[in-house]
Amino acid sequence: MDGRQKATALIVTGIIILGLNYVALAGFVAGKVEAGVAEQVATGYDEESDYTNDDWNNSTAERVYFAYSITNTENLTENSA
Incomplete structure (x- = not known):
C-alpha cells in the first residue's frame, strides 16, 4: 500500500468509527x-x-446591578485594595 491508499483507508475507517x-x-x-x-x-x-x-430563595430572587452608571472609576480603583 502506498501513502495515498493508507491515508484514504484511515479516513474511511475514522468516518465509519465516528458514525458508529x-x-x-x-x-x-x-x-x-x-x-x-x-x-x-x-x-x-x-x-x-x-x-x-x-433553599431556592437565592436563585429566584431578583438581582439588580448598576455598574453601567459608575462615573468615578479612579476613586473605586484607589479604594478597592
Missing part, C-alpha cells in the same frame, strides 16, 4: 434523558412549588 459512535451514543443518551425525566415526574418534582422553598 454517533448511532450508538445518540440512542443511549436519549434513553437516559427520558428515564431521568420520567423518574423526576414520578417522584413529584414537576411543579414550580417544588422549587420555591428557602
Whole structure:
C-alpha cells in the first residue's frame, strides 16, 4: 500500500468509527434523558412549588446591578485594595 491508499483507508475507517459512535451514543443518551425525566415526574418534582422553598430563595430572587452608571472609576480603583 502506498501513502495515498493508507491515508484514504484511515479516513474511511475514522468516518465509519465516528458514525458508529454517533448511532450508538445518540440512542443511549436519549434513553437516559427520558428515564431521568420520567423518574423526576414520578417522584413529584414537576411543579414550580417544588422549587420555591428557602433553599431556592437565592436563585429566584431578583438581582439588580448598576455598574453601567459608575462615573468615578479612579476613586473605586484607589479604594478597592
